[in-house]
Amino acid sequence: MLWLIAGLMxxxxxxxxxxxxxxxxxxxxxxxxxxxxxxxxxxxxLAFARGEYGFVDIAFVFMLCGFVGNLWIxxxxxxxxxxxxxxxxxGFEGDREEVD
Amino acid sequence: MLKVLASICFIxxxxxxxxxxxxxxxxPDSYTRIHGLGIxxxxxxxxxxLGLLILSPDWIIRLKLIFILFLFWMINPTxxxxxxxxxxxxxxxxxxxxxxxxxxxx
Numbered sequence: 458m459l460w461l462i463a464g465l466m467x468x469x470x471x472x473x474x475x476x477x478x479x480x481x482x483x484x485x486x487x488x489x490x491x492x493x494x495x496x497x498x499x500x501x502x503l504a505f506a507r508g509e510y511g512f513v514d515i516a517f518v519f520m521l522c523g524f525v526g527n528l529w530i531x532x533x534x535x536x537x538x539x540x541x542x543x544x545x546x547x548g549f550e551g552d553r554e555e556v557d
Numbered sequence: 558m559l560k561v562l563a564s565i566c567f568i569x570x571x572x573x574x575x576x577x578x579x580x581x582x583x584x585p586d587s588y589t590r591i592h593g594l595g596i597x598x599x600x601x602x603x604x605x606x607l608g609l610l611i612l613s614p615d616w617i618i619r620l621k622l623i624f625i626l627f628l629f630w631m632i633n634p635t636x637x638x639x640x641x642x643x644x645x646x647x648x649x650x651x652x653x654x655x656x657x658x659x660x661x662x663x
Contacts, residue, residue: 458563458567461567461570461571461605464571464574464575465571465574468574468575468578471578471581472578472581472594475581475582475590481587481644481649482644482647482649483587483588483591483640483643483644483649484581484587484590486640486643487581487587487590487591487594487640488581490591490594490636490637490640491577491578491581491594491598494598494602494629494633495574495598498570498601498602498605501605501606501609501622501625502605502609505609505612505613510615510618513618513621513622513625514621516625517621517624517625517628520625520628520629520632521628521632524632524636527636527639527640528636528639531639531640531643534643534647
């Protein structure tokens with residue numbers, strides 16, 4: 458079980474490279490999402506490796522806080538209602554219903 | 558015996574996480590990257606949780622683990638979908654080989 462913790466720590470460093478060199482904001486968000494998941498799994502494994510089963514709740518709360526944090530970042534990135542109307546991309550053009 | 562089963566689950570979990578992390582560097586686009594990472598992490602958390610379910614000593618801990626896995630299976634695809642939708646709204650264009658066929662099916 459401890460080798461999985463060490464391996465996940467190395468994978469966090471690998472994902473962090475993509476978070477640093479990522480050309481768009483989306484890549485950094487993907488890296489944040491992956492790192493949050495891996496850290497919650499590491500906390501779960503630590504709970505079973507050390508025999509302190511209160512860490513399971515901490516992993517649960519950490520996962521939910523990562524979800525809410527990512528959702529808040531996305532909400533700040535794109536204000537307004539989320540309706541797909543993209544003039545540049547084929548398949549998402551036009552047909553907006555004007556609502557007063 | 559149970560430890561062997563749990564170790565097999567952990568090896569599968571590490572392979573899934575590693576393939577998800579590898580897909581960040583092998584795919585050409587943000588959308589394909591988040592596809593690979595989302596699938597790899599969902600499978601990795603599922604296999605790690607299965608191994609921990611085998612090793613867990615008590616029923617209340619098993620219930621907590623099942624609850625965590627259920628919520629994670631709800632949350633992670635929702636999160637990948639929202640990140641992709643925010644990227645489309647923000648104007649990040651996919652690669653030229655991507656075909657979006659939402660409007661044509663109506």
